[in-house]
Amino acid sequence: MVLTEEINRILASSENRGWVLEPDAKNILSQAGLYVPEFRFAKTLEQALEGAAVIGYPLAAKIVSPKALHKSDVGGVAVGLENDDQLKEVFERFSRFEEFMGVHIEAMAEGLELIIGAKIDPQFGPVILMGIGGTSVEIYQDTAIRMPPLTPAEVQCMVDSLQARRLLYGYRGKPAVNMDKLTETLIGFSMLVVEMADHIESIDLNPVMCNADACVIADARIMLK
Amino acid sequence: MDLERLLKPKRVAVVGVSTSKENHPANVIFKKLMLRYPVEVHGVNPRGGEVQGWPLYESLSSLPVVPDMVIIATQASLVPKIMEECIRLKAGGALVMGGGFAEIGNTDLQNRILSIAEEADFPFLGPNCLGIFAPGRIDTLFLPGERMQQPPQGGVAIVSQSGALLVDLLVKFANRGIGVSQGISIGNKAMIREISLLNYLAADPDTYVIVFYVEGFSENEGAKFIAAARQCKKPVVVMKSGKSEEGTRAVSSHTASIAGDYRVFSEVLAQHGIVEAKNENELLAYSEVLSVYPRNIRGNVGIITISGGHGAVATDFLAARGMSVPQISPEVHKRIKNRLSPSVKDIAILNNPVDLTGSAVDEDFIVSYDEMTHAPEFDALLMLVLPYSPGLSVDLGAKVSNPSRKRVKPLVAYIPHVEKYQIFIEGFELNRVPVSDSIEGAVMMLDGMRRYRSWF
Numbered sequence: 001m002v003l004t005e006e007i008n009r010i011l012a013s014s015e016n017r018g019w020v021l022e023p024d025a026k027n028i029l030s031q032a033g034l035y036v037p038e039f040r041f042a043k044t045l046e047q048a049l050e051g052a053a054v055i056g057y058p059l060a061a062k063i064v065s066p067k068a069l070h071k072s073d074v075g076g077v078a079v080g081l082e083n084d085d086q087l088k089e090v091f092e093r094f095s096r097f098e099e100f101m102g103v104h105i106e107a108m109a110e111g112l113e114l115i116i117g118a119k120i121d122p123q124f125g126p127v128i129l130m131g132i133g134g135t136s137v138e139i140y141q142d143t144a145i146r147m148p149p150l151t152p153a154e155v156q157c158m159v160d161s162l163q164a165r166r167l168l169y170g171y172r173g174k175p176a177v178n179m180d181k182l183t184e185t186l187i188g189f190s191m192l193v194v195e196m197a198d199h200i201e202s203i204d205l206n207p208v209m210c211n212a213d214a215c216v217i218a219d220a221r222i223m224l225k
Numbered sequence: 226m227d228l229e230r231l232l233k234p235k236r237v238a239v240v241g242v243s244t245s246k247e248n249h250p251a252n253v254i255f256k257k258l259m260l261r262y263p264v265e266v267h268g269v270n271p272r273g274g275e276v277q278g279w280p281l282y283e284s285l286s287s288l289p290v291v292p293d294m295v296i297i298a299t300q301a302s303l304v305p306k307i308m309e310e311c312i313r314l315k316a317g318g319a320l321v322m323g324g325g326f327a328e329i330g331n332t333d334l335q336n337r338i339l340s341i342a343e344e345a346d347f348p349f350l351g352p353n354c355l356g357i358f359a360p361g362r363i364d365t366l367f368l369p370g371e372r373m374q375q376p377p378q379g380g381v382a383i384v385s386q387s388g389a390l391l392v393d394l395l396v397k398f399a400n401r402g403i404g405v406s407q408g409i410s411i412g413n414k415a416m417i418r419e420i421s422l423l424n425y426l427a428a429d430p431d432t433y434v435i436v437f438y439v440e441g442f443s444e445n446e447g448a449k450f451i452a453a454a455r456q457c458k459k460p461v462v463v464m465k466s467g468k469s470e471e472g473t474r475a476v477s478s479h480t481a482s483i484a485g486d487y488r489v490f491s492e493v494l495a496q497h498g499i500v501e502a503k504n505e506n507e508l509l510a511y512s513e514v515l516s517v518y519p520r521n522i523r524g525n526v527g528i529i530t531i532s533g534g535h536g537a538v539a540t541d542f543l544a545a546r547g548m549s550v551p552q553i554s555p556e557v558h559k560r561i562k563n564r565l566s567p568s569v570k571d572i573a574i575l576n577n578p579v580d581l582t583g584s585a586v587d588e589d590f591i592v593s594y595d596e597m598t599h600a601p602e603f604d605a606l607l608m609l610v611l612p613y614s615p616g617l618s619v620d621l622g623a624k625v626s627n628p629s630r631k632r633v634k635p636l637v638a639y640i641p642h643v644e645k646y647q648i649f650i651e652g653f654e655l656n657r658v659p660v661s662d663s664i665e666g667a668v669m670m671l672d673g674m675r676r677y678r679s680w681f
């Protein structure tokens with residue numbers, strides 16, 4: 001795969017900021033054939049309500065602002081919104097934030113929270129990370145790191161090297177993660193990373209919601225060089 | 226870059242031999258090479274003169290021969306001129322021993338000698354290095370030979386950024402009786418770096434395993450090292466220092482925070498079947514076993530012992546390193562039982578571990594090994610030998626190594642290393658069965674094979 005015009009345009013326009021805004025990041029991933037929840041970037045409340053009507057509740061809403069790299073740290077994430085009233089309240093709250101550009105609204109995804117990441121290592125070049133995701137990812141550090149290109153066998157080996165691998169194979173009545181989709185996601189992502197290696201510093205896809213049917217990237221942070 | 230003459234020299238010049246200072250590095254090396262090694266050696270001192278009866282030459286140009294290796298043991302500022310002379314004379318390469326270069330911030334001088342050498346495609350080791358030690362062949366280490374315990378000649382090549390750590394490792398290899406083809410100290414590694422030596426040693430007929438003691442790689446050099454190691458048909462073992470991260474670097478993503486320099490290093494090496502040794506014990510165990518069995522196992526280990534306690538300890542160590550101890554099939558069980566000696570037949574516990582009991586004699590070990598080495602459920606075997614058991618003879622190793630010679634399945638052994646049992650140990654080791662003095666060490670050896678992956 002070569003980088004599409006759209007991806008190049010987004011990377012160029014984000015260069016000065018040093019990172020890619022959520023709707024742009026989701027666009028890049030979607031262009032690369034990866035699964036992201038259906039989303040809208042709403043600059044006005046009307047656009048948000050229109051978008052919500054198409055996607056349907058429950059929804060997640062995230063602030064879009066060049067000042068909000070760590071969205072949850074600044075109170076810029078609301079999940080499980082059930083109706084127009086709640087969306088309206090969140091939109092108004094977010095709109096008071098510094099350099100507010102709009103609200104990213106998207107469908108809620110469910111499943112096991114994984115992290116899929118990438119980093120350009122000074123000694124080894126691009127490397128891909130996969131493991132147990134969520135907000136405590138740095139506490140448990142239950143992850144595997146590999147150099148691309150990844151193969152299905154290598155992905156299997158990454159999964160099996162996790163302490164918490166049983167969670168992926170279905171634990172206490174929960175269905176197993178769809179391994180084909182996870183493999184597809186990791187391989188597709190690793191190809192994108194190799195293509196973008198000159199532009200990026202690191203990427204967090206966290207969480208990636210994995211269930212029996214799909215792996216959906218719920219949040220994406222792309223840090224540029 | 227052709228390293229053959231530099232690393233396998235027949236004619237050596239030592240520049241900087243002193244007529245007054247007997248302990249000058251150049252003098253130590255000059256004298257050692259003169260007295261002990263099968264190389265032609267000439268000393269150089271700009272003022273001429275002689276040292277202990279040997280005449281010194283005033284310059285490299287006045288030598289009667291063109292040297293393959295020029296050992297430059299002078300102060301740093303003189304090195305560029307000497308290197309130019311080496312190039313003019315078409316010497317094979319140089320070894321720049323002295324410091325005073327990049328390690329103290331004098332990168333200009335280092336870059337100057339590097340560009341002189343690069344322009345002429347003239348290989349040099351260092352600067353700031355101890356050079357090379359190859360048993361029976363060459364030794365440029367700046368220490369009197371008698372102060373060092375020297376490893377025997379063998380199949381392990383060691384490349385180390387630190388010279389002092391190389392000497393330490395050589396002593397430890399000597400203590401364990403592990404043979405070494407050569408140890409090379411690369412110091413500031415201005416020109417000859419890990420990758421060029423990896424490529425050279427990959428083709429060196431005396432080397433079976435290549436060991437690196439690495440502090441770090443330069444930008445993207447790690448990726449190239451991995452590519453070269455994958456091309457190499459010999460096992461590569463790496464130990465890294467400087468594993469602790471500089472914790473101050475601000476990182477803006479979880480991935481960058483988790484995937485620190487060392488974690489990436491460790492995991493990508495493992496991904497490519499390069500064997501990382503986390504400490505010296507692992508380094509020694511992995512080097513020894515891979516020089517005998519340069520192959521991969523999955524780690525399904527059959528254990529033969531005369532003590533249930535030892536078997537249980539070994540089982541725990543194997544499990545902790547991700548290996549397994551599969552059950553013996555009923556057929557193999559039956560075949561072993563039929564061949565055991567009468568005193569053992571009815572009391573031996575033929576599960577895995579196979580406990581032959583204290584009544585076992587040599588033949589019982591041989592029979593068990595012979596049957597288990599052909600059983601598909603195992604891909605390696607571990608023998609726990611307690612030499613104080615009255616039924617065992619000092620010939621056990623020699624006898625049991627016959628089937629292992631066929632290389633059906635790799636065999637390693639544990640024997641307590643005390644002087645009294647040396648003849649037991651030699652019976653195994655001289656017949657190419659690696660022996661460890663601890664059960665954990667024997668398990669480490671098996672783990673070395675499990676970690677190794679050949680791409681051919």
